[in-house]
Amino acid sequence: MKKALITGITGQDGSYLAEFLLQKGYEVHGIKRRASSFNTQRVDHIYEDPHVDNARFKLHYGDLTDTSNLTRILQDVEPDEVYNLGAQSHVAVSFEAPEYTADVDATGTLRLLEAIRFLGLEKKTRFYQASTSELYGKVQEIPQRETTPFHPRSPYAVAKLYAYWITVNYREAYGLYACNGILFNHESPRRGETFVTRKITRGLANIALGLEPCLYMGNIDSLRDWGHAKDYVRMQWMMLQQDAPEDFVIATGVQYSVREFISWAAADLGITLEFKGTGVDEIAVVTHIQGDLAPALKPGDVIVRIDPRYFRPAEVETLLGDPTKAKEKLGWVPEVTARDMCREMVEADHKAARRYALLKEHGLDLPVSLEG
Ligand code: NDP
Ligand code: GDR
Secondary structure, eight states, rough: OOEEEEEETTHHHHHHHHHHHHHOEEEEEEEEESSSSSSTTTTGGGGGOTTTTTEEEEEEEEOOOEEEEEEHHHHHHHEEEEEOOOOOOOOOHHHHHHHHHHHIIHHHHHHHHHHHTTTTTTTEEEEEEEEGGGGGGGGGSSSSSSSSOOOOOOHHHHHHHHHHHHHHHHHHHHHHOOEEEEEOOOETTOOOTTHHHHHHHHHHHHTTTTSSSSSSOOTOOOOOOOHHHHHHHHHHHHHSSOOOSEEEOOOESOOEEEEHHHHHHHHHTTEEEEEEEEEEGOEEEEEESSSSSOOOOTTTOEEEOGGGGGGEEEEEEEEOOOOOHHHHHHOOOSSSSSSHHHHHHHHHHHHHHHHHHHHTTTTOOOGGGGGG
């Protein structure tokens, strides 16, 4: 039985990858951080009681900032594959916490690679690094492919640039099977609530049911190449099954604006929106409502406004990936379009909002998560 170790197992990708690897028959080990409240919601459904025989899903306390902890876990598990998905992954937050972001995202990657080498596992253990389209930043070529030069635009992207190159370096210097997946934005109903797609689907679902008054957004002109996380974790595994390690761009090859994503999510709730004004004065007004998913709204309601607080000190305006290499060499094609993914996310968030609304109607305390 193959063994995998996933850092960031409690995150969006980690949870889908763990499901995927369990289905493939792997023993899956994950590193979770100690937190003052539960942080394993995304993997609770695959948790196995460690007291039963043959449990194939195991969690270890750890942190990418802790060298001895990472070394000990690697020594205990001796994994065939390591997926380094753990990161301070929010671009805007990285401007607030640049040093911590560098420690986790850059040095954390080095710590793992060095632990593999120190333990003499470099011939056994294959290594996947969660690299990012944010490396392209101020884009030098459209669309972006494996050979496009990098120009990172945030402390997050700069930290990930170090992680990218140290992964290449350990491959070249020590013969480690190590690869970078340069993944463009990918989303799902499990996406963190403060990333733009989930903020929109969750926010509009809450507004439709009267749980929130308005959605405050940053730069809605921004263009992204959005795929579905389930498609992208499949590719992470495929990259570690080749004869030789290589880096791949993973993207859909289609881009949309944040404004378009807002219109889609509204449409999935039966709401037609009109955008009026420009810059920080831009608003989105409800012009028409169809169906019964948005009982709290009426035509004329303003449900989206711009708040400059969400602008970034340096923005990545446009990203569009070219996944030709992944298609030709690995036969990978994304199965879910951004439009269908938006529908799936709206459905999940509307369902959750209906539950909250029902609780509220009956005078029950709202779950803390709605306050976020
Ligand atoms: P999430 O933010 O959903 O998950 C991040 C994971 O990292 C969580 O499990 C988090 O733990 C963990 N983590 C954070 N800090 C530490 C730390 N100090 N030590 C150990 N673990 C830590 O990210 P995604 O699942 O969306 O992304 C996975 C990876 O892929 C990340 O590295 C991200 O930067 C990268 N990436 C993501 C893309 C995307 O569009 N989703 C695109 C390209 C790259 P906790 O749950 O406790 O917070
Ligand atoms: P990104 O994702 O920065 O691309 O990083 P995010 O969803 O945060 O932003 C995408 C674009 O939307 C604009 N935007 C807003 N973003 C947020 N979060 N909140 C807002 O209110 C808002 N309004 C407009 C942003 O300015 C940006 O242009 C994600 C993360 O998953 C990274 O870890 C990963 O590496 C990259 O995708 C690829």
